[in-house]
Amino acid sequence: MKKWSSLALAAVIGLTLTLSGCGGNNNAGTEGNAGGNTAATNAPQTDSGSASASTQDTLIVGRGGDSASLDPAIVTDGESLKIAHQVFDSLLEYKPGTSEVQASLADSWEVSADGLTYTFKLHPGVKFHDGTDFNAEAVVFNFTRWSDPNSEFKFEGDSFDYYDSMFGPDGSRVIKEVKAVDDSTVQFILNQPQAPFLQNIAMTSFGIASPTAVKEKKENFKNEPVGTGPFKFVEWKRNDAITLDKNADYWKEGLPKMNKVIVRSIPDNSARFTALQNGEIDLMEDLSPDDLSTLEGNSDLQKIERPPFNVAYLGFNLQKAPFDNVKVRQALNHAVNKQAIIDAFFAGQAQPAVNPMPPSLWGYNDSVQDYEYDLDKAKALLAEAGYPDGLPDTVTLYAMPVSRPYMPDGKKVAEAIQADWEKIGVKTVIESPEWATYLDDTKAGEKDDIYMLGWTGDNGDPDNFLYTLLDKDAIPGNNRSFYANEELHTVLINAQKETDQAKRSDLYKQAQEIIKADAPWIPLVHTTPLLAAKANLKGYVPGPTGTEYYSEVYFE
Amino acid sequence: MNSYLIKRVMVLIPVLIGMTIIVFSIIHAIPGDPAETILGQKATEQSKQALREQLGLDKPWLQQYFNYMGDLLQGDLGTSIRTKTPIAKEIMPYLAATLELTAAAMLFATFVGVNAGILSAWKQNSWFDYTSMIIALIGVSMPIFWLGLMEQMIFALKLHWLPSIGRMDQRDPVESITNLYVIDTIIAGRWDQLWTVIKHLILPSIALGTIPMAIIARMTRSSMLEVMNSDYIRTAKAKGLSQFLVVYKHALKNSLIPVLTVVGLQTGALLGGAVLTETIFAWPGVGRYIFEAISSRDYPVIQTGILIIAFIFVVINLLVDLLYSAIDPRIQYK
Numbered sequence: 001m002k003k004w005s006s007l008a009l010a011a012v013i014g015l016t017l018t019l020s021g022c023g024g025n026n027n028a029g030t031e032g033n034a035g036g037n038t039a040a041t042n043a044p045q046t047d048s049g050s051a052s053a054s055t056q057d058t059l060i061v062g063r064g065g066d067s068a069s070l071d072p073a074i075v076t077d078g079e080s081l082k083i084a085h086q087v088f089d090s091l092l093e094y095k096p097g098t099s100e101v102q103a104s105l106a107d108s109w110e111v112s113a114d115g116l117t118y119t120f121k122l123h124p125g126v127k128f129h130d131g132t133d134f135n136a137e138a139v140v141f142n143f144t145r146w147s148d149p150n151s152e153f154k155f156e157g158d159s160f161d162y163y164d165s166m167f168g169p170d171g172s173r174v175i176k177e178v179k180a181v182d183d184s185t186v187q188f189i190l191n192q193p194q195a196p197f198l199q200n201i202a203m204t205s206f207g208i209a210s211p212t213a214v215k216e217k218k219e220n221f222k223n224e225p226v227g228t229g230p231f232k233f234v235e236w237k238r239n240d241a242i243t244l245d246k247n248a249d250y251w252k253e254g255l256p257k258m259n260k261v262i263v264r265s266i267p268d269n270s271a272r273f274t275a276l277q278n279g280e281i282d283l284m285e286d287l288s289p290d291d292l293s294t295l296e297g298n299s300d301l302q303k304i305e306r307p308p309f310n311v312a313y314l315g316f317n318l319q320k321a322p323f324d325n326v327k328v329r330q331a332l333n334h335a336v337n338k339q340a341i342i343d344a345f346f347a348g349q350a351q352p353a354v355n356p357m358p359p360s361l362w363g364y365n366d367s368v369q370d371y372e373y374d375l376d377k378a379k380a381l382l383a384e385a386g387y388p389d390g391l392p393d394t395v396t397l398y399a400m401p402v403s404r405p406y407m408p409d410g411k412k413v414a415e416a417i418q419a420d421w422e423k424i425g426v427k428t429v430i431e432s433p434e435w436a437t438y439l440d441d442t443k444a445g446e447k448d449d450i451y452m453l454g455w456t457g458d459n460g461d462p463d464n465f466l467y468t469l470l471d472k473d474a475i476p477g478n479n480r481s482f483y484a485n486e487e488l489h490t491v492l493i494n495a496q497k498e499t500d501q502a503k504r505s506d507l508y509k510q511a512q513e514i515i516k517a518d519a520p521w522i523p524l525v526h527t528t529p530l531l532a533a534k535a536n537l538k539g540y541v542p543g544p545t546g547t548e549y550y551s552e553v554y555f556e
Numbered sequence: 557m558n559s560y561l562i563k564r565v566m567v568l569i570p571v572l573i574g575m576t577i578i579v580f581s582i583i584h585a586i587p588g589d590p591a592e593t594i595l596g597q598k599a600t601e602q603s604k605q606a607l608r609e610q611l612g613l614d615k616p617w618l619q620q621y622f623n624y625m626g627d628l629l630q631g632d633l634g635t636s637i638r639t640k641t642p643i644a645k646e647i648m649p650y651l652a653a654t655l656e657l658t659a660a661a662m663l664f665a666t667f668v669g670v671n672a673g674i675l676s677a678w679k680q681n682s683w684f685d686y687t688s689m690i691i692a693l694i695g696v697s698m699p700i701f702w703l704g705l706m707e708q709m710i711f712a713l714k715l716h717w718l719p720s721i722g723r724m725d726q727r728d729p730v731e732s733i734t735n736l737y738v739i740d741t742i743i744a745g746r747w748d749q750l751w752t753v754i755k756h757l758i759l760p761s762i763a764l765g766t767i768p769m770a771i772i773a774r775m776t777r778s779s780m781l782e783v784m785n786s787d788y789i790r791t792a793k794a795k796g797l798s799q800f801l802v803v804y805k806h807a808l809k810n811s812l813i814p815v816l817t818v819v820g821l822q823t824g825a826l827l828g829g830a831v832l833t834e835t836i837f838a839w840p841g842v843g844r845y846i847f848e849a850i851s852s853r854d855y856p857v858i859q860t861g862i863l864i865i866a867f868i869f870v871v872i873n874l875l876v877d878l879l880y881s882a883i884d885p886r887i888q889y890k
Contacts, residue, residue, distance in 0.1 A: 058727055068638050076599060157640035159606060161599040169602040222640060238639075238649065239848075240840035241726055262726045266838040271708060274720045275838075278712045436588030436853050443592065477601055 056555050057259035059537075062272045062281035066239045066265040071222035072205045073146055074158045078456070078546050081204045083242055083263060085547045087129075088207025088227030091120055091139065091186075092198060096541040096549065097307070099361065099460025101202045105134065105228065106186075115193030115499045122184040126251045128210035129232045136180035141211040143178040143188075155219040162205035166459070167194075195499050196461035203459050204547055230256040230551035239265050244550075256551035257539065269403075273532070276301065282537055282555075287530040289347030289408060295532050302535045308351065308358050308526035309544030311465065312406040312454035314397075314417070315481040315521050317445050327385035329519040332450075333371035334378035335424050336417055336522055345412050349530055353523035355512045357465035360544060361457065362501070363508035368516050378424045390425015397428045398442060398451035402435045405529040405546070406454035413524070414452060442480045451480060452524075457545060462508040467492045470515060483520035564874055568867075575866045576628070579859055580621050589613075590853035594638050611637065611855070624859065634856030638849070643860045647842065651864070652735030653723065654841035657833070658826040660757045661765035666819055669769040673776025673815075677784060678803050688773060695770030704763040704836035711759060718755050721838040725752050760837040764830050768822040775818045779811035786810075812883055820876030824869040 065079040072084030093104035103109075106120035126134040145153045146163040149170050154160070167174045174197075177189040190197070200206070213226035225233050228251065231244035244261040264281060266272040269288045276284045277298065287295065287303070295301050314336075316323040323329060338352035354370040357363075382390065397418065400410030407413065411432055418428045431448075433441065442451040455478075458464050468474060471492050472484035488511055495507035515521075531542065539552040590611065591604040612620050627634060633644040672692070676685040712720035723737055724730045730737045730749055738757075741750035783789065784807055792802045831843040842861065849857035881887045 060726060069640055074640065076595065155640075157610075157635055157637070159595070159599070159603045161595055161603050164600045164603055169600050219640075235729075237732075238646065238840060239844055240653075240723070240838070243726075243729070264722065264726060264838065265840075266721055267835045267844070268838070270705060271721055271836050271838060274708045274713050278716065278720050280719055280721060434588070435851060436590075436593040437586070439592050440588050 059258045059261045059283065059550055059553055060281045061261065061263045061283045061285070061550070062266045062275055063263060063285040064265070064267055064269070064272070067236070067242065069222040070225040070233065070236065070242075071158075071209070072207045072225075073142075073160050073163065073209070074222060076161050076205070081547050083244075084207055084225065084227075085204045085229070086231040086244055086261065086550055087225050087229045087233050088204065088209065089229050090202055090204065090206045090208065091122075092202035094202055094460060094543065094545070096552070097543055099199075099309070099457065099544050101198050101460075104202070105208060109198070111499075116190045118188040118190070118197065119181070120186050120188075122186065123251060124184055126228050127249060128213065128228050129226045129247060130210050130213050132210055132212045134208065134210075134228050135183045136186040137183075138208055138211050139186045140178050140180050141214075142206075142208050143175065145214065146206075147173060147175060153214050153218075155221075158222075162203065162458075166200040166203065166205075193497055193499055195496055195501075195504055196459060196463055199459045199461045230549065231261055241265070250551075252551070256549075257554040258550060261550050276532055276534075283531065283533040283540065283553075285531055286405065287532045289345070289349055289530070291532075292347050292349070292530070300535050302533050302537070304531040304533055304540060304542050305349070306405075306529040306531070306542040306546060307360050307544045308528050309360060309546075310406040310454055310456040310529075311353050311356055311358060311526055312404075312452070312524045313353065313356065313521045314524060315442075315451050315453060316519075317449050317451065317481060318520060319445050319482045320449055322385065322387070322391060323449060325385050326518060327381050328387070328391070330371060331378045331381035331385065331424070332421065332426065333519050333522050334374050334381065335420050335426070336524070337373045337420055338370075338524060339373075341413055341416050342525055344416065345409055346525065346527060350525040350527040353526050354516075356470060356515060356521060356523055357462055357508075357512075358457070358526045358544075361460065361462055361465070363462040363505040365509040365512040367509075368512055371519070375420075375424055382424060382426075387425075391427070395421075395426060395428045396447065396449045397430050398438065398448040399430050399432045400435075400452050400454075401432045401438055404454055406456065406525070406527050407452065408527075410452050443476055445476075445480065445482055453480065460544070462504075463492070463496060466508060466511050466515070467496065470520065481520045483518065485514060485518060488514045488518075561878075564877070568870055568874075571870055572863065572867060575863055576625065576859070577621075579862045580624065583853075583855055583858055584617060584620075588853045590637055590855055593852045594854065607637070628863075633860045636849070636854055636857045638852050638854045638857075643857055646857075647845065647861065647864065649732075649735045650840060650842040650845045653839060654827060654830075654834075654843065656723075656736045656738060657757065657760055657764060657830070657839055657841060658823060660761035661826055662768065662819065662823050663765075664761050665765035665769035665772055665822065668765075669772030670776050670815065672769075672773040674780055674803060674808065676773070676777040677780030678799075680781065685777075689777070692770040692773045695766045696774075698766055698770075700763055700767070700830070700832045701836060703766060704760070704833060707759045707763060708836070718759055719752075720759070723753065723756050723839065724749070725756075728752070760833050760839055763836070764826060764833040768819075768826070771822065772815060772818055776811065776815050779814045780807060783807045783811040809883065813880060816876055816879055816883065820872055824872045827868050827872070828865045 063079065067080040067083050068077055069075050069080055070083060072081055072088055075081065089105045091104060091106040092101050094100060095102045105123055105126065107123050108121045110119045122136060128134055145151050146160040174190055174192065174194045175188055176191045179187045181187050207227055210226040214221050217224055223236060230247055230250050230252070232247050234243040234245050236242050242263045246256055246259045250256060266275060269286065272284050273287065273291050275281045295303055316329050318324050342348060342350045342352065352370065354368055355365060382388070397414055399414035400407055403409065411430065414430045418430060421428055441447045442453070455465060455469055469478050470483055470488070471479065472489050475482055475484065491507050491511045491514065495504045498504045498507065529546065533540065536556040537553060538556055539554050540548065541552065542548060591607040595604050595607060608614055612623055633642070635642050636646060639646065672688045676688050679685055708720040711718045728749065730740050730753065731744055733740050733743060737753040738750065741753055789802060789807055792806045828843065831847045833839065834841040834844040842865070846858060846861040849861060
């Protein structure tokens with residue numbers, strides 16, 4: 001017995017040694033046997049060597065997160081929508097690089113004079129990836145699935161959040177009915193006019209899914225999506241990679257140009273950048289501004305900039321004194337040096353924010369002047385508010401614990417602002433609880449005096465910034481400042497009902513003036529999110545919302 | 557032996573029930589609302605409320621706990637709130653990825669650690685002893701994050717010897733059967749792919765294995781030193797046995813028990829997922845899965861994930877205990 005057990009043990013150890021020895025030896029072997037040179041080139045060639053040979057028709061993208069789900073209707077996160085955008089088409093789409101709406105699955109559309117009926121003419125001959133026909137019935141099926149709370153195709157756990165927030169929740173739906181007039185004509189009857197209706201229809205979340213596939217795959221549809229888009233879904237290895245193949249029958253002539261797209265999740269920013277430099281990926285999302293100089297020194301790589309379509313801001317908690325006093329809010333507005341922050345923490349890849357929406361968006365009010373950085377004015381305003389020696393109590397400043405495209409490093413930015421405010425006698429303590437707690441606390445508005453947050457536009461409509469973030473209807477919710485102004489509310493509601501874009505634009509300009517005077521926020525920056533790619537990658541048109549087609553991409 | 561085994565397995569039940577209570581209480585004690593974090597800023601209040609109701613978050617804690625246990629006993633591991641996919645289905649590939657990485661890391665750690673410990677004890681107070689113990693000390697206190705990034709910088713970026721991230725070359729994907737790619741490539745007979753998979757394993761397993769390696773080395777050394785001073789070793793030496801045989805045959809066997817304990821504990825710890833290593837090397841393992849679930853307050857995933865890991869941990873401990881008697885016949889279980 002003794003002998004056997006010691007033999008068995010010897011075998012185990014021996015195996016351990018040989019196995020790990022093997023790993024080690026092989027490694028040493030490649031370095032050693034080839035005298036260094038061949039081995040050194042050998043090793044990467046399996047990876048990046050094949051890369052240079054075959055990347056011509058395969059695109060590998062590296063991004064920080066993974067999709068939550070592949071069915072665009074049940075998600076709101078950008079990472080999920082990025083993939084869905086390749087697999088699905090909506091009736092309309094945003095012209096690449098802009099937030100302007102153009103035809104997609106619908107060739108043309110008509111609006112009735114009262115703004116209550118929209119009639120879309122569908123593109124003929126389009127097929128889903130499963131070979132079934134795209135037609136008016138398919139459109140009706142999808143919209144019914146999203147709007148009917150008792151739909152049998154609303155699977156366990158599903159919620160159609162974008163549908164609810166864009167077209168009104170159950171009970172106050174904007175869309176009354178969707179009708180198939182004939183095979184290629186579909187009609188939307190609205191309960192009330194909705195100005196951003198077409199902007200909304202173009203969102204990736206409203207991509208048209210194959211009804212046959214939804215019926216057959218049921219709850220598994222969110223893992224195996226079927227649409228009409230330029231790429232077909234092949235495989236999803238969670239937290240690792242999503243593989244898409246070319247849709248050879250794509251209805252847009254000559255597209256897509258790539259045979260295959262692989263999207264990998266690489267959470268660490270610097271590891272992702274290393275992978276790009278090492279040739280393991282061709283394109284990466286979210287380049288850290290710190291890595292910009294390395295990128296610019298490397299002729300094999302290029303920088304891609306998204307148009308700024310976001311806003312980062314500090315919000316005052318108006319429920320708390322003394323921030324219910326507009327003078328105090330204005331004073332602190334004067335005491336933030338936005339340009340210095342941009343130079344120090346954004347590597348210049350941002351512009352100072354004046355209004356709560358980005359300048360690239362229509363309706364932006366150019367004539368609003370920012371509260372310039374002027375500590376004397378700040379002090380004077382504080383004195384007017386009754387605080388000549390600065391604020392008596394320490395202010396709790398919530399700084400974002402996570403990195404977002406609009407705010408790569410919230411804590412550092414908060415520290416810079418803290419130092420500036422110190423100069424006017426406002427003492428702050430920075431708190432940065434973990435993200436879920438952060439969102440909870442700021443929504444409750446009990447612990448924070450001032451909080452930092454941001455927003456990226458969804459659909460290219462000012463409503464999606466001003467109403468969503470600052471209207472009194474958004475309390476509790478996205479209006480974490482608890483800012484309620486009746487005049488503003490009237491203006492924003494009127495703008496929602498108005499269908500004439502010029503008139504709407506005027507209303508939004510007016511809204512921005514009201515907000516500027518009330519100063520519920522300190523708008524900080526609009527950032528230019530950065531991507532990095534191999535120098536020979538062409539045809540990638542960065543879009544404001546961050547969802548772009550891979551179909552036009554090719555390698556030179 | 558059998559009755560011992562049965563007893564040990566029975567003890568697992570209260571341990572696991574205890575785990576569910578602890579995890580459940582911690583999850584509900586930390587602030588943060590899953591409806592808010594998962595649905596995000598873009599969802600309406602109405603759908604957030606619907607989610608809370610669906611998750612039963614509006615019910616009293618005790619009721620929530622019993623509902624959860626009820627589902628668990630019926631074999632329902634729950635559904636992820638964030639991905640809306642059953643956890644039992646989702647977690648398997650993650651576990652496999654972690655298992656593969658852990659195995660590689662522990663092979664590295666055990667091989668290097670045990671041998672360094674033996675040699676240090678054998679050549680006590682030599683330069684080798686001093687150097688390896690200093691390295692072990694550095695190893696124990698090494699920030700994995702830094703080590704991983706340095707490895708990538710040197711071996712991927714500068715030398716181009718090894719890939720920096722992932723488990724395989726995505727341009728030539730491995731056909732996954734078991735999700736353990738080393739085994740999958742062997743089954744498929746794709747030796748070129750096996751080599752690629754091994755190359756992907758080297759950097760993360762060194763990063764992950766460094767701390768266990770250092771602990772194992774120190775443990776082996778001290779345990780060996782104790783044994784080397786005992787009478788039977790003097791006898792063996794007096795018999796004129798070769799030094800090598802004395803050390804690797806006679807001394808090693810008796811010093812292995814504490815080492816085995818450490819190896820077992822470390823394996824369990826690594827299987828629990830190595831969030832940092834998995835993050836830096838973009839390794840789709842269970843550590844990142846649970847970490848992301850914690851960030852988004854995906855309660856079912858946190859609960860089930862931790863429970864599964866706790867289960868694996870206790871099973872490994874049991875195996876280690878059983879191995880003791882194989883190594884040392886004085887230890888017998890009745």
